[in-house]
Amino acid sequence: MSGGIVSIWDASCFVKERIRCDSNFIIVKGPFVLIGDMNEVRNECDRMGSVFNRNEVDVFNSFITDSDLFEVPLCGRQFTWMNKPGSKMSYIDRALVSENVLSIFPDLRLTSMERGWSDHTPMLLHNLKIDFGPTPFKFYHSWMQYDDLEGVVQSVFEVEGSNGIPFPEKLRIAKGRIKSWIKEKKQTNMSRSKQIIIRLNDIELMIENGQATEEHLQERLSLFQEMASVNKKEDMVTDPNGIKNAFFEFYKKKFEYEPNQSLISDLLPQNRLNEDDCSWLERNVSELEIKEAVWACDSDKAPGPDGFTFLFIKKIWDIIKVDLLRSVTAAFNERKLPFRSSSAFITLVPKVDNPTLIKDFRPISLIGVFYKIVAKLLAIRLAKFIDKIISMEQSAFIAGRQILDGPLVLSELMEWYKLKH
Structure with a gap:
């Protein structure tokens, strides 16, 4: 070695x-x-x-x-x-x-x-470790058991003179602080584990020598409970580069651009919103509306590049709500998302219980919390008028097809149209 x-x-x-x-x-x-x-x-x-x-x-x-x-x-x-x-x-x-x-x-x-x-x-x-590339940051809900987590977040969001910093950028800074903070926590836990092992050994010697009291036995049980942890086993996978390339080539071929000579006539929408509806949709965003959007999002959904879940956002709501309102309002007024907030991870989700082939997976995008909040706000607003602008023909559902099959379904319909005409 x-x-x-x-x-x-x-x-x-x-x-x-x-x-x-x-x-x-x-x-x-x-x-x-x-x-x-x-x-x-x-x-x-x-x-x-x-x-x-x-x-x-x-x-x-x-x-x-x-x-x-x-x-x-x-x-x-x-x-x-x-x-x-x-x-x-x-x-x-x-x-x-x-x-x-x-x-x-x-x-x-x-x-x-x-x-x-x-x-x-x-x-x-x-x-044992195999390098699949840099490990992205991910916030674990178990970290919220530490009382000083909110203090770490407050050190970023409540610093004087930081009001001009966009919310996604503050989250990025908070990520660095949290990584350093949890590293110190892990070192402390490791030191405590060594102390527990030494103490357990002392108590066991007293038990063997007949010197242990009832208090020692109770202490031993308490130490075992404190020491209890889950051992995570990593699956041993060979040739990670080959696996990456296989998935990349599969989806590259599936979604690559194929020029199509079919022409589709311009169709004017039959249903339109009136001025009052448009004004309601474009009104200013309120703190209450943002909070309703945040609480409407599932707490345990997989995080995106920022590594944060909505359980974390809800936990620190009182600390971040002013910054979040400012950044969301700016995004609506400027019609532009902050830098990096639209970044996404693409991950694979199995479509069957025991996937063995690449086609048994489907890719999904994991986006950050800020993007999700803006998208949820728009979805909640549009939901009130969706029945006014979507025709019955557009609401059809094709059983057995995935969302990702949309371009393929459209291509099949166009081919059918050409054959019929």
């Missing part, structure tokens, strides 16, 4: 030598990796058919804790050593790394290979 990491493949000698040394022994600061046969287990379930020694296990676990080491999880097998008859098995081959190794390689995995004729299982230490 690169990055100045020291690999110690015959780890058992190093571990035993470290355990025998006195308290003045100092391990050189990493990054470093210990990988290989440790000749020791960490739990009783790590041995089967052989003698389990609690004292040796406690010493080994203490060595790992005192040295600030972390074990890389093993994938594929429960035991890494087996005698020839198969009557004895142990999990003694491990990978222990220092914390700064994880900061360099945060997606380390230890995968067991085929044992073959050896009594030990070969292990592969590798980095």
Whole structure:
């Protein structure tokens, strides 16, 4: 491994030598990796058919804790050593790394290979992460459990002299502040996790020695609840560039421009709005109208390039409503959206339960909250007059077709028209 990491493949000698040394022994600061046969287990379930020694296990676990080491999880097998008859098995081959190794390689995995004729299982230490390009910012609703989130947002929206900054630009600035803020939170949580592990180890030693009280047992349960977290597993996908290119070429061909010589006569609309209706549609936007549009949007919809959801917007409404009203009013008066607010992500949504082919997906656009708010305002206003301007012929629905098939449906109708005439 690169990055100045020291690999110690015959780890058992190093571990035993470290355990025998006195308290003045100092391990050189990493990054470093210990990988290989440790000749020791960490739990009783790590041995089967052989003698389990609690004292040796406690010493080994203490060595790992005192040295600030972390074990890389093993994938594929429960035991890494087996005698020839198969009557004895142990999990003694491990990978222990220092914390700064994880900061360099945060997606380390230890995968067991085929044992073959050896009594030990070969292990592969590798980095699981595959680069699909930069990871866009996304606001997670779980972040709202922190009380100081609103203070972070207020530091952007309520700064004196910032009234001239458009709302989308303030959201972009808030994104940077939130990214720095949540990074500090994660570091704090990591430090707390280490403290919990150390405390749990102390309590377990007291339990084994018969010194634990009822309060210690309750504390242990509380620490387990605090430590509980969801382990996210990433799917291992090969050749991401090939996958990207395959999807790109499929939809490029499907939606590429094809010149058509068919002529369509200009048709004047049969239904028109009167002056009063037009004036109502073009009236000034109010704060109440914007709030109704925001609350009409689903809170959990997938975010666009800005990374924010409407649950976040609703949570900080009192902080942002003045800036939002100013920017929406400017967009209506100038008939122009602020810079970057119309940007969108294109993502793929499966059309069937178990998609296996590219055609089983359909692309959709994920847009930012400001664009959605303006679009919702227009939709709410137009909904009051839609029956006056849309004819019955225009409201037809073709069953079994997707919205994206619109250009294809139109092309099919034009071909049918040419055949008939």
